[in-house]
Amino acid sequence: MTPLRLALLLAITTPLTLVGCGGGSGGGDSGGDSNSDGSSNNGAGSVAGDGLGEFSLDITDAPVDDASKVIVEFTGVSIKPAEGEALRFDFPAPIAIDLLSLQGSSSAELLDAVEVPAxxxxxxxxxANASLDGTLDSYVEMKDGSQQELWLPGNNPELKLVSGFTVPDTGSADFTVDFDLRKSLNSNPGRGGVMMKPVMRLVSNETAREIEGQVAGELIAAQCADASLDDGAVYVFSGETTPQDLQGNDGDPVLTALVKADDGEFEFELGFLEPGTYTLSYTCDASSDDPEAADELTFAGTEVVNIEAGDAEFILDGSEDDSNVGQQDDDTEDEAAGDDSSSDDDSSDDSSSDDGSNSDDPTAGNGDASSDNDSVSEDSSTDDGDASSDDNSNAQDPTTGDSGPSDGSSGENGESSTDAGSSAG
Structure with a gap:
């Protein structure tokens, strides 16, 4: 299923300003930044020739329970080649996006086929404009209508995702940045407002999969004290595993989705998943899941689904019926023709992108985009080429605002904004 792309009119009709950022060339930058799992971004894929390619970037979000809006005011996008300075695309005017409106397969467009070096x-x-300065340029609107300032620690707020990718010569690279607000927001940082320690994934739109499904009403009735107040959520884990609450480790869910009641049916939608095998499980306790602490959550209806062959429709009812294990949609049946592996076979074609776990075979630049790291990679570097700052093992000190593992903040050396040409948005 093609993701709903909510095109931003301003970004489409007004040219972007391309700025060369002062990140230096060679030296530390050429060594590659470290990911949260300790792997390197080098070797994201070979580039045939020294020409140009096109880069597109969308944004989407996984939901939270106690907010009705999460507004982030974006001012531009930067990307860093393996050699040379970062390229920054400044928006003509700040763009305010409600991340909570971008759930499931919905996304908003930030960059549309801008021309960049292959x-x-x-x-x-x-x-982003997201400093703790008393200005509601970025903010969270709670369900009671109150608004709280949304801020990133540091003097130069930004959201940096260290995840290698390739823009092929004369080809295109089309990606979506997936925010996980359930893991990112801290509503009690000790300094007022809501602090964001961004947790993000970079997903190739060429290979992204989607799961649409329902949770059986009987399962919800058995798990929820009052389903009229809270329909719960579905947690998605990489591989076949035992579900757990958010704990800030490798066992955390890759994605979560709120269950929504619609004419007596309880539906959920999960978008922007890499092909692979996942464990899905329902809980009515998602609203009490604190990402900073271990919580006692009750999971039910746990099932395994494989989406190597394509999108899936799924019913969580707690049964072991094989018919629940990945139902391929019509759009991908032709692609899977001739493939002996069924949608629930874990031995699917190794050439397809996996679920983000230990992929050591990067795709060559053959006209398709490739990403060598689909896991969460938050960064709070203070220099474009400082790989050591990508260590996610250090905690954020909310009382001082010092940069920690996931806050995405940076103390970048002053980046000038002089026009260096324009790219069509």
Whole structure:
């Protein structure tokens, strides 16, 4: 299923300003930044020739329970090639996006086929107006209508995702940045407002899969004290595993989705998943899941689904019926023709992108985009080429605003904004 692309009129009708950022060339930058799992971004894929390619970037979000809006005011996008300075695309005017409106397969467009050098790239950075300065340029609107300032620690707030990708010569690279607000927001940082420690994934739109499904009403009635107040959520874990609450480790869910009641049916939608095998499980306790602490959540209806062959429709009812394990949609049946592996076979074609776990065979630049790291890679570097700052093992100190593992903040050396040409948005 093609994701709903909510095109931003301003970004489409007004040219973007392309700015060369002062990140230096060679030296530390050429060594590649470290990911959260300790792997390197080098070798994201080979680039045939020294020409140009096109880069597109969308944004989407996984939901939270206690907010009705999460507004982030974006000012531009930067991408860093393996060699040379970062390229920054400044928006003509700040763009305010409600991340909570971008759930499931919905996304908003940030960059549309901008022309960039064909190269291997190390990271993507989203520039934003999100300082703790008393201005509601970025903010969270709670369900009671109150608004709280949304802020990123540091003097130069940004959202940096260290995840290597390739823009092929004369080809295109089309990606979506997936925010996980359930893991990112801290409503009690000790300094007022809501602090964001961004947790993000970079997903190739060429290979992204979607799961649409329902949770059986009987299962919800058995798990929820009052389903009229909370329909719960579906947690998605990489591989076949035992579900757990958010704990800030490798066992955390890749994605979560709120269950929504519609004419007596309880539906959920999960978008922008890499092909692979996943464990899905329902809980009515998602609203009490604190990403900073271990919580006792009750999971039910756990099932395994494989989406190597394509999108899936799924019913979570707690049964072991094989018919629940990945139902391929009509759009991908032709692609899977001739493939002996069924949609629930874990031995699917190794050439397809996996679920983000230990992929050591990067795709060559053959006209298709490739990403060598689909896991969460938050960064709080203070220099474009400082790989050591990507260590996610250090905690954020909310009382001082010092940069920690996932806050995405940076103390970048002053980046001038002089026009260096324009790219069509």
């Amino acid at each position: 190269d291997n790239y190390e990271w993507v950075r989203l520039e």
